[in-house]
Amino acid sequence: MKLAQESKKNRHSFLKGMLGLLLFVFIIFVGRFGQIMLLGEVNHQDLKSNAVALHERSSTLQAKRGTIYDIGGNPIAMDATSYSLLAILTDQWVDPDAKPNHVEDKEKTAEVLSKHIDMSKEDILKTLNTKNASQVEFGNAGKDLSYAEMRSIEQEKLQGITFEETPTRLYPNGVFASHLIGYASFKEAQNKLESRVAGDLGLEMSLDDQLKGKNGGQSFTTNHENFVTDKDDTSNQPKDGQDVYTTLDSRLQTYMESLMTEAYEKYEPESMTGMLVDPKTGKIAAATQRPTFNAQTKEGIEDMWQNLLVETPYEPGSTIKVLTVAAAIQEGVFDPNDYYQSGAVTVGNQTIRDYNKVGWGTISYLEGLAHSSNVLMVKLVGEIGYDKWEEYLYEFGLLQKPQSGLANEASGSMNYTYEPEKVSTSFGQGIYVTPWQLVQAFTAIANDGKVMKLQTVDRYEDESGNIKVTKPESKQSPISKETAQKTLKYLNESMKIDGSTTSMYQIEGHELAVKSGTAEIYDEDSGGYLEGGSNYLFSVAGFAPADDPQYILYITLRRPQKNTQVPAPTILSEIFNPLMTRALDYGKLDTHSGDEQVDIPDVQGTDINAAQQQLSQAGILQANVLGDGQKVIDQVPKANQTINSNVPVYLLTDGKVQMPDFTGLDLNSAQSLAQMLGIKLEFEGDGVVVAQSIKPGAAFGKNTEIVIQLQET
Structure with missing residues (x-):
């Protein structure tokens, strides 16, 4: 009985304790809740802000x-x-x-x-x-x-x-x-x-x-x-x-790429470069190199990361003689009718010879230029004076970065301590330049003595339509207008002399001034120059027209490995002659090109070359050939329509046709092209074509379906 009473008493005490504890916890909870409601904070964190943040997205x-x-x-x-x-x-x-x-x-x-x-x-x-x-x-x-x-x-x-x-x-x-x-x-x-x-x-x-x-x-x-x-x-x-509107002309750039690829595959040189420049403004109309890469697929990028035009100096060889002759004319020591003994000359303890080792006897200075005589250049630079010649090299812009705006540009270098080294620079040995530097120097010859900074950008345009034009920039004038004109005259005349090293670069209907080059290649492993065969860097620099150049074209070809029986000048002429011809025939594009309204001629039934010439003469800037035939059987847009001059015209030939590249076309042009080829076209988006479901170059049949994606530019 007593035990039962104590047990009951203990239970009552336990329940009271639990109720007290619960009451205490409840009071704490209510107090804390009240604090939260009143202040809106927990541990100094703003609950309202956190709640909003929980549902905020960006x-x-x-x-x-x-x-x-x-x-x-x-x-x-x-x-x-x-x-x-x-x-x-x-x-x-x-x-x-x-x-x-x-x-x-x-x-x-x-x-x-x-x-x-x-x-x-x-x-x-x-x-x-x-x-x-x-x-x-x-x-x-x-x-x-x-x-x-x-x-x-x-x-x-x-x-x-x-x-x-x-x-x-x-x-x-x-x-x-x-x-x-x-x-x-x-x-x-x-x-x-x-x-x-x-x-x-x-x-x-x-x-x-x-x-x-x-x-x-x-x-x-x-x-x-x-x-x-x-x-x-x-x-x-x-x-x-x-x-960004570059200075490149697609008509000439595309043609240069085609010619360079053909030569690269046919002769397999170690490398090639090409630059086509307007010397009056410094605008680069076309430029490329081999090896190159496909910017869309990145195929080939691992073969060559360097931009050979600005990053890799080399010994240029005889094309630098253009500058040597110009400096000699400026100093009054080059008279085309003066004579000298060709063949060999001793400078210090070194004998310098003409490329044929024996020379051509006693010949005029103009004949020496035609034969690309090293002995003549040694004589000229000696009369100019070594210190003065060094000044000319810098005034022409060599041995310093050309400020191209591109990464990793090289300044070049030269060996200029001993007398044999000094005279060797006059014929392009012992001095290292880039194509960019050399072409920039050549602008002085074609532009009344003024060196023009080479440009890649014609103008900028922002989203509001504001345009900022890049103005031509003259760097310096190492020679006079009269000297520049005489240099071009003598280069032109030297092409027509029997045995001239530049005779193969003559173009019917046009007068040019051209200088070729064959440079030895220094081998670091042996410590000497490579010898024999095709172990040279071959080059050509041309100015056209000779009396007032609108273009400078410079091409290099290093160590061709295939079909080596073909002379290097012949290889270079396969690129130089057709490209310079097309540049002169097409004329220059200006910053307003594409705005002009032109009438499309009827070229159906004509051969491809005649059709392209007719379209070019009509002011049409881009003519694309479809198929490997020689005769035009259809065209888009059709004849007698009026279009902007930069709208591409497509010529369908009587040969095998592959899937064309629709990228860059607007919807109307794409539909017209598809209709001409019998292709069923579906499209997504607005603007110009940026992608297509069947790759360019693929085979296709009638009623093939292709989907194009358009995007505003």
Whole structure:
């Protein structure tokens, strides 16, 4: 009885204690809750701000990178979209009643994807079997897919396979002054606002500040179901980059690329360079090199990263004699009718010989120029004076960076201590220059004695339409107008002398001033110059017309390895003569080219060459040939229409036709072209074509279906 009473008493005490504890906790909770309601804070954290932040979302508004055009407004580099391949593995990312959107048949998916990306079925399957992953990517093999590649995978209708869009850059011309234009790629930053397409090479890199623009941002609020309830469309709008109009003329650049490729494949030289320049303004109309790369696919970039035009100095050989003769005329020591003994001359302890070792006896200075006599140059530089000759080299702009604006440009160098070294520079040995420097120096010869800074940019245009024109810039005047004119006259006359080293560069109907070069190549391993065969750097520099040059064309060819029985001057003439002819026949494009209205002539039934000439004479800037035939059987646009001069005209020949490149065309032009070829055309978007579902150059049949993607530029 006593024990029962004590037990009951203990229970009452326990219950009282528990009630007291609960009451205490309740008071604390109510007090804390009251504090939170009153102050809106927990541990100094603003709950209202945190609640708002929980439902705030933001996205980056990508700025449009400026488009790079040729001087006539034809696009060279423009914004586009690439695609990354993704596979959804989780079944949790879909509403219960909806169709599954994750990969279920991994075996089939791997087999199909292996046909579209550079990845084996086994490796794809391994990726699809990644544990504890909701979504997977496929490494480099699944990145940077083109629109055509994305469409081909999409058409397989694989469950769970999707794509992520990434800004990228489109280069519709492929191989087109590739090291000069360069390329850009998407760079993802930790701060999404800083993620953008950025330049990696060439003008894309050196003009990145002008091209890039500035990203904007957009913020919005979602409710508890993740639906957008408020959006601020005006917050931090993007600022687009400037468009850049280069000095390049697509008509001449494309032709130069074609001629260089043909020679490169036929003769397999170690390297080649080519520059076509307007000496009055310094504008570069065309420029390229071999090896080169395709800016769109990046094929070939691993073979040569360097821009040979500005980064790699070499001994130029006899083309530098143009400057030697000009300096000698300026100093009054070159008279074309004076005579000297050719063959050999001793300077210090070294004998310097003409290239044929024996010379041509006693000949005139003009004949010495025609035969490219080293002995004559030694004589001239001795009379000029070594210190004065060194001054001329600097005044012509050699041995210093040319301020091209491109990365890694070289200043060059020379050996100029001993007398044999000093005289050797007069015929291009022991002095190292780049093509850019040498062509820039040549502008003095073609421009009344004034050196013109070479230019790659004609003008800039911002998103508001404001235009900033790049003005021609004269650097210095090492020679007089009279000296420049005499130099051209003597070069022209020397071409017509029997045995001249430049006779093969004459072009019917045009007067030119030309100097060729054959430079020995120093071998660092042996410590001497390579000998015999084709172990030389061959070059040619031409001015046309000779009496008032509108163009300078300079080409180099280093150590051809194939078909070596063909003389190097013949190889160079296969590029020089047709390119200079076309440049002179076409005339220059100016900054307003493309705005003129022209009437299209009827060229059906004519041969290709005649058709192209008629179109050029009519003022049409771009004529594209379809097929490998010789006769035009159809044309787009049709005859007797009036168009802007920069609208391309397509000529269909009677030969085999491959899928054309639609990139850069507007919808009307693309539809007309497709109709002429019997192709069924589907399109997405507005603007100009940036991608197509069937690659250019592919075979196709009548009623082939192609999808093109258009985008505003």
